[in-house]
Amino acid sequence: MEFKDYYATMGVPRDATPAQIKQAYRKLARRYHPDVSKEPDAEARFKEVGEAYEVLRDPDKRAAYDQLGSGPRPGEQFRPPPDWGAGFDFRHDARQAGGEGPGFAFEGDPSEFFEALFGRAGGAQGRAHRARERGADHHARVIIDLAASLEGGTRTLTVGGRTLNVKIPKGIQAGQHIRLAGQGEQLPGEARAGDLLLEVSFAPHPLFRPEGRDLHFDLPIAPWEAALGASVAVPTPEGPVSLQVPPGSRAGTRLRLRGRGLPARPPGDLYATLQIALPPADTPATRAAYEAFAAATPFNPRSSLGAGS
Amino acid sequence: MTMQSLSVTLGRIVEEEEALNVDELSRLCAVEQSFILELVQEGVLESQGAAESRFVGRSLRRARLAVRLRRDLGINVAGAALAIELLERIETLERYQDSFPGGAR
Numbered sequence: 001m002e003f004k005d006y007y008a009t010m011g012v013p014r015d016a017t018p019a020q021i022k023q024a025y026r027k028l029a030r031r032y033h034p035d036v037s038k039e040p041d042a043e044a045r046f047k048e049v050g051e052a053y054e055v056l057r058d059p060d061k062r063a064a065y066d067q068l069g070s071g072p073r074p075g076e077q078f079r080p081p082p083d084w085g086a087g088f089d090f091r092h093d094a095r096q097a098g099g100e101g102p103g104f105a106f107e108g109d110p111s112e113f114f115e116a117l118f119g120r121a122g123g124a125q126g127r128a129h130r131a132r133e134r135g136a137d138h139h140a141r142v143i144i145d146l147a148a149s150l151e152g153g154t155r156t157l158t159v160g161g162r163t164l165n166v167k168i169p170k171g172i173q174a175g176q177h178i179r180l181a182g183q184g185e186q187l188p189g190e191a192r193a194g195d196l197l198l199e200v201s202f203a204p205h206p207l208f209r210p211e212g213r214d215l216h217f218d219l220p221i222a223p224w225e226a227a228l229g230a231s232v233a234v235p236t237p238e239g240p241v242s243l244q245v246p247p248g249s250r251a252g253t254r255l256r257l258r259g260r261g262l263p264a265r266p267p268g269d270l271y272a273t274l275q276i277a278l279p280p281a282d283t284p285a286t287r288a289a290y291e292a293f294a295a296a297t298p299f300n301p302r303s304s305l306g307a308g309s
Numbered sequence: 310m311t312m313q314s315l316s317v318t319l320g321r322i323v324e325e326e327e328a329l330n331v332d333e334l335s336r337l338c339a340v341e342q343s344f345i346l347e348l349v350q351e352g353v354l355e356s357q358g359a360a361e362s363r364f365v366g367r368s369l370r371r372a373r374l375a376v377r378l379r380r381d382l383g384i385n386v387a388g389a390a391l392a393i394e395l396l397e398r399i400e401t402l403e404r405y406q407d408s409f410p411g412g413a414r
Binding site (some may be wrong): 035136168214 | 317318321322323324325326336337339344367369370373374377378381382383390396404405407408
């Protein structure tokens, strides 16, 4: 198994004080926290840091870990010594040690290395020894396509190594949760199983951008359609409809198609944001038309800049 | 491996369940009820009906986020409220930025 250098993970010397360790943890945790971080490997790094802190913050665990020295030579596999940990009492709930925080700062399993040394006592699963009436709920995040919410279809999701066919509830919004009853922790005996809760986000859709229960898309129109008004065909999740662009429309104006968003209760709206597309002056006829337009139209788009025409 | 057709599990939207009250929310977040009530006082959670009878909108997501921020970063309720507001503002701005074709991202 791979030896974990917890001091290197935390970026602290082996003789760091508890205060230094805590400070290093806080800095790294803010940097790699999956809810906050933009780093690509945030989740894995956060997990490593959480595990390192779990060991180094606890005087017993740290002393036991320090007995191992700085680990095997590069390329060698690590094996815990047979009498390792004798005389230390770290197989208690980490929560008793300090008031502040967690055993594990993440919802995941500790590394093989950690488990070999400390068992699962500090982990999320280790706490409950008393008989319980109900298994724990499990939580996970899933990314689904927008069509699943629009149509309410069945999708195959892989959650924690399990493959599940899930009937996606119609109209679900990003940030909402799907409950799969009885798919959480299973306890032996008569106890009721926990639920599995999936926090939903959407994969990017080529056309529609979801925002809560509403959907947004960009609607390109020609300059004359913007100026004179027009009836244009626009896409909606349920197929094209015709939309009235009012005369004198400006780029960035949003037009609402009521009730054409996600089929939630109540249904969301669909918003078209106008964009004015300019035809290229690449034929003599178009050039002539632009020139005639310019000649016919006294118009200075820069009048507000105060720099002349 | 035997060919076995997977059964289909019916998903329900937690946010639309009638029972998403303080009790259920604290259970779903694995946190004490007083923490949920503090989040209500801080204005982080949206509820419908009298006396926080039912939480709606982004309440569950926000409450779980607040729990994680407290647990992992030691952030208190007021700090979590601010962080959540800022994170949601970033989310909105990024969505807005993404909506410009050929934009900066």
